[in-house]
Amino acid sequence: MKSVMARRDALRHLAIFSAAAVVPGFLTTGCSKKPSCEDVSGLSPADATVRRDTAAYVEATTDPAKKCSNCAQYEGKGPDACGGCKVVKGPINPEGGCKLWVAKAT
Numbered sequence: 649m650k651s652v653m654a655r656r657d658a659l660r661h662l663a664i665f666s667a668a669a670v671v672p673g674f675l676t677t678g679c680s681k682k683p684s685c686e687d688v689s690g691l692s693p694a695d696a697t698v699r700r701d702t703a704a705y706v707e708a709t710t711d712p713a714k715k716c717s718n719c720a721q722y723e724g725k726g727p728d729a730c731g732g733c734k735v736v737k738g739p740i741n742p743e744g745g746c747k748l749w750v751a752k753a754t
């Protein structure tokens with residue numbers, strides 16, 4: 649009887665320790681996480697040139713009023729994910745920006 653109780657206590661403690669190990673990881677991954685949208689390996693050389701030179705796309709714009717997430721060309725997938733753009737190919741950061749920014753129609 650005593651060993652059954654000891655085993656139950658051990659399993660109960662194991663469950664508590666396991667939950668404690670998982671919760672902090674969940675909290676850190678559940679927080680807002682800035683996406684990295686710099687992988688242009690799937691682009692053609694021409695599309696990569698437009699992105700880099702013509703549009704001068706950057707991952708984080710210096711002008712918060714003109715970021716991708718409030719551009720008419722942006723095709724978003726949420727604040728924590730790379731979106732797309734109608735004119736600049738490749739993954740687009742919602743906090744990014746470029747010279748082709750256009751205000752959304754109001």
Ligand code: SF4
Binds near residue numbers: 714719745
């Ligand atoms: S046009 Fe430029 S600013 Fe607008 S969504 Fe595309 S990359 Fe972002």
